[in-house]
Amino acid sequence: HFEIVKFFVSQINDQSNRDTCCIKAADKAAIFDHFEIVKFLISCVSSLDQRANLRFQCAIAACSRLHENVVASLGLEPDWLFQYNTILSFTAAMAIEDRNSVLNKTLSQMQTAQITQLLRLSISQRHVALAATLLNHQRFSTQHVDLPDDNTGATALMLAADAGHHELIHKLIDLGASLHAQDTHGRTALSRACQAGYVQAAKILIDNGADASHRDSQGLTCAQLAERFEQRQVLRLLNPTENPQHPQPAAQRLHQLSDHxxxxxxxxxxxxxxxxxxxxTHQRAKCQQRLADWLEGVAQVLTQDRRQMTGSYAEGWANSLVQVNGRTAADSDIDWTVLVEGQEFHLEGGCKGRSGSCQNATRLQVTEGHAQVAVGAGSQPAVTATACGVRPAQDTCHAIECCSSFCKNRVKQLLGYSDLVHLVRATRPSKTNELRVSFSFQEKHIMRDxxxxxxxxxxxxxxxxxxxxxxxxxxxxxxxxxxxxxxxxxxxxxxxxxxxxxxxxxxxxxxxxxxxxxxxxxxxxxxxxxxxxxxxxxxxxxxxxxxxxxxxxxxxxxxxxxxxxxxxxxxxxxxxxxxxxxxxxxxxxxxxxxxxxVRPLKSEKFYFHPFTLLPLTAPPAVTEIREGSGHYEFYYKFADVYSVVHQCVSELQSESSDRDTLMRQLSLLNHLQWCKCAALCMTAMAHLKFGESEEAKRLAMELQRHQVESGLEPQDIYEEGILLKSIRLPKVLDWAWRFCLPCDCPPRFPFLPEFTQTLFTARLSQPLSSHLYVNFRCLSWSLQAELLRNRAPAIAFDHWIEQLLGDPDLEELLTLAHYSDCREHVELSLQQMEMIEKERRVAMETQDEEKIGWVRQKLEGLDAASGVLKVESQSRGRKRKAESD
Structure with a gap:
């Protein structure tokens, strides 16, 4: 309808109104792939700055939906590739299909050092097809292959080793990449592969001459790094055992088995x-599945992508092999599958040519479960955000949807129906240009039944x-x-x-x-x-x-x-x-x-802290807590609360924050009983920030009377026979008080007491898992102890212990040990901390070990003081006895 658009634009006489209409219309046209209309509407905007900004906004919209024609007509500036993940992801998706005209045009505008920088970014973002395309590009300079990152000293080869991309490692070595280059920690590519646990990557590096005896800046060899990070299979590679004797093949021994x-x-x-x-049990598995559905729904609202949870957490079975109580085991994870928006593949033997997108589409041959493609996308299907603090590891798999089901009759054997399959970035051993057919959505439904x-x-x-x-x-x-x-x-x-x-x-x-x-x-x-x-x-x-x-x-x-x-x-x-x-x-x-x-449950409760498990993408700014009755809208209020808490914690740290704006944001949480502790704590902090200590004390007294819920009862989560998959989280109980918020720098709360500041735990050692951990129950205790010091009633330590014993964390136990001088309390804190460490309920860092060390020292100090008092008491007793004699 190009001519109609031209006509309507010509009818708007006021230039300001015309600009506004053209900007809104251009964005819609980009979303619906009308590239001629997009170019025309941009040209109608009067200001050069507005045109440039509109061109960028339309490029973002088109890239997010893989509309190649719109993107090609607009072009991509080199800087955009480094600044916006959506644009980089577009070029990566196109590279898998070997459609690189837009990328080639952009590369022609870049310096060779910039192309190497783009290569490093592509590898670190796990875009293997894009990285391979860059390595094969005529403008890639082998002279810059070892150009390191300015901050970390990492080369492209090191980054490929970090992610286990053996295909790229082969190519980089062929292009002359140094096996001996070191990062800022003195680690080589082999050091990093051994630390990350990628056996095949390590073997390729060793086979090509990498030095396994190299020591990093801490003096650690590759084997010592593998041992420190519990990479047993890397150790097996570095220290191969002699071949064991196999007395009998299994098939020959089966007849010896007897029945009892x-x-x-x-x-x-x-x-x-x-x-x-x-x-x-079936019933508790259903509860676990509902918790996963809740997490999935809120994550979809926050990330705005086609994200689905798969794997054991979503299926409800054996996410932990110890007990089913909502916790993820240290050696388990949470799996996400994100379907790439706008991309669809067609499989030979699956595609029936029924939809419009199937017409003239290339059908991919499937060999042993793997679709054959033009450019390899690597053999690592997921990007892993490693376990960090209370957050379990999370694997995110970016997949490409197929237009059809596959092997339909086999699926129907267990499921009764067959749904669409998708392709993931995985290959057979020693193969490259292929994608694996995945049935993870179908498997999830089977496991849930x-x-x-x-x-x-x-x-x-x-x-x-x-x-x-x-x-x-x-x-x-x-x-x-x-x-x-x-x-x-x-x-x-x-x-x-x-x-x-x-x-x-x-x-x-x-x-x-x-x-x-x-x-x-x-x-x-x-x-x-x-x-x-x-x-x-x-x-x-x-x-x-x-x-x-x-x-x-x-x-x-x-x-x-x-x-x-x-x-x-x-x-x-x-x-x-x-x-x-x-x-x-x-x-x-x-x-x-x-x-x-396996341990029997001491409580029927599920220890579910959803705001510690959400993907660590910066949440959108919100000005209201939305309510909705539809299935998707049900999750709005939870996503909005997470966004408000993130905004408020950020504003509390800002030197330029405005009191009225902050209080207005906090007021959005006032009517929500299920996150009252968080709201009261942040409001008290706001009063302290602006010098209003009496108001802060009043809120601390209110916190004394308030109690949070340590876990959810099964009846709060799942009711047999209810078809809705959204859980009925209680509105009158405060269950939302632990948060992991996106963060890339240490927190600053100079207006808080010194110890209270330490309860904001910044975990920044893992780039994909960096976050600020806030336990508002623990923060509430500290604010009460600090603001109501010497006031009646005294601190109710027994009440603290009663609350935390079911589901403690290190911060809560440290708080108890800090404020109480009772030996039994400090000893209890130390015992519980050591249990958390032993059971790996927290992915420990140096700061966590220091917390445990501090509590251990305090206990030793109390014991020493008790010993001195005992000696003095005995001395006084002897003196009195001597005087009486």
Whole structure:
């Protein structure tokens, strides 16, 4: 409708109105890919500055939706690539499809050093296809291949090693990248690969001459770095063991297995009770799933991307192997899948050509579960934000949606329907230009429908594959995905209905047994059958790298961990097979380890602190707390509260903040009982900032009377039969008092008492996980102790202890130890801190160890003082006795 737009613009006589209309219309035209209209509307704006700004805004809008024609017509300034992730992501998405005309035009305007800088940025942002395109570009200068980052000293090779991008490492070495260059910490590319745990990257570097004995500025060798960061497989590479003897292949040993059905039934019942008491039940899995849905909904509002949660946290099973109480285990994570807006691929064997986007589209050939593409996008599907403080690790996978389902009949075996698949950045061993077909959304739905026994079987299998084999028996190689795939084959065999009857003949058991498969007394039998099935899969392929078939794509093999590396890793298959045989013949060792690991729940509560788990993207500024009744709108108020808290904490640190503006922002939280502690604390801080101490004391007294909720009851989260997936978080209980807020510098609150300032914990050591941790319950205690000093009533330490014992953190325990001189209180704080450290509930940093050290010193000081007093008391007693004599 180009002519209509021209006509309407010509009818606006007032230039100011014309500018306003053209600016709004151009943005809409960019969103809907009308590049001619965009160019025309920009030309109609009177001011050169406004035109330049509008061109940039339209470029952002078009890049966010991958509208190549609009972007090409506008062009991209070189600086934009460095300043705006949306624009860099556009060039990366185009590079995967080998459509680089816009990029080439921009590169023609750049200096060679700038192109190297762009290469480093691309690698650090995990844009492998873009980085590969830059390395192959005619304007890339090999003379600048080792140009380091000004701040960190990192070269492109080091950044590729950080992320395990072995494809880029090969290319950079071919182009002459130095293996011996050092960053500001004296670390080489090999040092960094060993620290990060990327075995294949480390092997390539070593094979090309990297020095494993190099010491960094702390004097640490590559092996010592790997040991410090618990990278066991890197240590295996650096210190290969002699090949073990394998007495018998698994297939030859299966006939030796015997059946102990009565004993298995008793053990099954015991295991079922053990796992049920720890929360591994269908009902608690449903609660966990609702918590994940809530987190997903709020994250979608904040990030404004097509983000979905996948993996164990969302599925509700075995995110922790200790107990199901809302906490994520230290060796687990939260997985996000983000579908790239505006990009769609078409698969041969899947695409039916039914939609408009399918017409004339290239259909990608799928080989062993991997779509063949023009340019490789790397073999690391996710970007990992490592665990930091109370935040668990979070993996974000940027995926490309397909127009269709794939292997529809296999999916329907378990799900009843088939949905769209997507492609992720992963390859087979030694392959490059391909993307893996992913069924993670379908898998999530299947896992969410598991019965208690089905979920417990998965938990047992995951425990064996992820913990027992690699840690207890030093036999790594299997992954959680192998356990999930094995469960799918078991569900196919015995049906998904937990009440269904099934025939099966477990190997080694004579005769057929008719039984209800998914019943508690069959748990051990099901586990043995699963292990038999796994051994059968392992023996079905002669390749040392192949483990088992993919459930949905039977022609696609799943591989062992670190497949394709060779050397000692070629023995992985034989080691795993022998260990599984031993386990199959004697389950007792597994059960004993489980008894030590799994702990019964002391409380039914879920310790869910959602505002510590959200993605660390800067939240948008808001001026109101929105309410909505629709499914998506339900999450508005929670996202808005997070934004307001972030704004207020930032304003409290600003030297130029305005009192009225800050108080107006804080007033948005006044009517919300579920975050009252946070609102009262920040308001008291605002009064202290502006010298209004009496008002701050009044609020401290109100905080004395206020109590927060340490956890959520199951009935607050999930009710059987309610179809809505949004949880019914209580409105009258204060549950929102722990926050992790985006942050890139240490906090400044000079108006607060010195100790209170230390309770704002800045965690800045991990770039993708940097945040400010604020526990408002703990902050409330400190404000009360400082502002109401020497006032009645005295500090209620017993009340503090009663609140924190269920779910303490280091800051709360430090606060108790700081303000109380009671030995029992300080000792309790130290014991709880050491337990948190031992159980890895916090990803410890130096500052955390210093907190524990301070409490330990205080306890020693109290003991020493007590000893002196005891000696003095004894001395006085002897003196009195002598005088009386």
């Amino acid at each position: 059905s009565e004993q298995d039934h008793r053990l099954s019942e015991e295991l079922h009770r053990l796992l049920s008491d720890a929360g591994f 598991l019965s208690t026994v089905q979920g417990q079987l998965f938990t047992l299998t995951k425990f064996i594959f992820k913990r027992h084999l690699p840690l207890t028996l030093d036999t790594p190689g299997l992954k959680t995905y192998h356990a999930k795939t094995l469960l799918f084959f078991m569900l196919e065999k015995h049906g998904t209905d937990p009440k269904a009857e099934a025939w099966w003949i477990p190997l080694g058991i004579h005769g057929a047994t008719k039984a209800e498969a998914w019943q508690p007394h069959n748990l051990i039998t099901l586990l043995k059958e699963s292990l038999d099935m796994m051994l059968s899969f392992i023996d079905s392929s002669s390749s040392p790298d192949e483990c088992m078939p993919h459930f949905f794509m039977p022609d696609a093999p799943l591989y062992f961990k670190n497949a394709g590396i060779g050397g000692d890793f070629d023995n992985t298959k034989a080691r795993v097979r022998d260990r599984l045989c031993e386990l199959r013949s004697d389950i007792g060792g597994v059960v004993e380890q489980l008894r030590r690991l």
